[in-house]
Amino acid sequence: MSSKDEADRGNGLQNTMFGQFDDQSYEQWRALIEQRTGLQLADHLRTYLQGGLNRRMKLHNIHDYEQYLEYVTNERNGIKEWSELIDTLTVQETQFFRHLDSYSFIETYLKELVDSSERTRSIEMWSVGCSSGEESYSLAMLAEKVLTESEHMASYGVIGTDISLSAISSAKLRIYKARKADWIPDHYHHCFDRLDNTIKIKQRIADRVCFARVNILDLDRVPIRDMDIIFCQNLLIYLRKWRRKEVVNRLSERLKVGGILVLGLGEVTDWSHPKLRQVDSRDVLAFERFKA
Ligand SMILES: C[S@@+](CC[C@H](N)C(=O)[O-])C[C@H]1O[C@@H](n2cnc3c(N)ncnc32)[C@H](O)[C@@H]1O
Incomplete structure (x- = not known):
């Protein structure tokens, strides 16, 4: 702001x-x-x-x-x-595909995951602090692209959570100002319809995405677990450093073996977790849960 x-x-x-x-x-x-x-x-x-x-x-x-x-x-x-x-x-500013490097990283990860999994696997993603849903729908569009290009029959689901009820209501509506489409790479433009000055995410994408109100301080009471991807950007920056570490500890416990936690660059420093290794990259801040 x-x-x-x-x-x-x-x-x-x-x-x-x-x-x-x-x-x-x-x-x-x-x-x-x-x-x-x-x-x-x-x-x-x-x-x-x-x-x-x-x-x-x-x-x-x-x-x-x-x-x-x-x-x-x-x-x-x-x-x-x-x-x-x-x-x-709360500051609810957000965009589709806001940090492109993170989405490129997830695309590569998803391709490898789909190719190495059973044919019918479901890929589960969680957008934490999803605001009005742009981030959740970006993850869904990306997953749909990867799965469509793959020979595997895997499916996917995204859950977006936020503390703000009005943000969650907007997310469920899935209607955005037309200028927001400028942030969506061209090859995803078939994922929404244009209506006058707005765009609306297509039903088939929305069918894969659900939203819920969750306060990240109450994660112990939240029954979301076994995630392949947990995506949490531009929320931790509003918390004290010790609290950021507590939250990412809680989030890490919700990852499947081999799953990844993707944060915003610089949002957590001097943090490590016995079950996670940091992905070696200057462009993304991501951690993978050990396979062993
Ligand atoms: C700046 S937006 C970031 C949206 C999106 N993740 C992005 O990167 O574009 C921060 C979001 O975090 C949410 N938020 C703030 N405090 C929260 C809390 N304690 N629990 C869950 N969500 C919270 C806000 O309502 C807001 O929608």
């Missing part, structure tokens, strides 16, 4: 109608958000946080930050309100 966006989102409603967003209120809110989501709000995002709170408080005619905190944490509607608030505070 640019500082202009932050200012635009924050400034509109602040100061006059709400109580003071003093250091104590700020710290209380910042701590609650980090405790529940892992997201670490840097100090320069204070105005952005205030703007998000103000918009929600205005809707409920609440004029005091502490009262709103009470509402979110204690009241009967607190869980629903919390989820609305998180929608306004």
Whole structure:
């Protein structure tokens, strides 16, 4: 998010109608958000946080930050309100095929996997922090291409998960602004239909993709396992370094033997796992679960 966006989102409603967003209120809110989501709000995002709170408080005619905190944490509607608030505070920017090198790496991996597997194998992929679904559909298009070009009859499935309910709803709709297609390499253009100023992912791709709301801090309660590919990019950067390592430890446990974990470049440093080896590459950050 640019500082202009932050200012635009924050400034509109602040100061006059709400109580003071003093250091104590700020710290209380910042701590609650980090405790529940892992997201670490840097100090320069204070105005952005205030703007998000103000918009929600205005809707409920609440004029005091502490009262709103009470509402979110204690009241009967607190869980629903919390989820609305998180929608306004999370950065959901995303693109199809956002980091091309990662997708090229996965393409090679998938080809080898399909060629070395039984003919009827299903390939399972997980897009963690999938936002509005572009990443999940990119993985699906890629898998479909590899499987179509192969003589094997393998199938595939993608699950996209995110903490944001509105992001998940958009993902299920699978309709995107037409300019987003610029990010999709030409040879995948048969995977969507063009409708006026939008594109819509084809049903046959959507049939292979499902979405669910998952907070990455709650992975212990999530029954997703035995994945061939876990893809998690542009989410860990919002977490503290020690928490990133905890999350990738949890994700690693969900890999099948021989499966791969693909992260964003530089998103985890000084991390290793006894069951994983880092793929030797400067262009991707990926780890493979040992076959033995
Ligand atoms: C910047 S987007 C990245 C989207 C996509 N992975 C990409 O690289 O284009 C970050 C996503 O992480 C989600 N997110 C943030 N905190 C989360 C949490 N604690 N659990 C699950 N998802 C979270 C946000 O809602 C947002 O959709």
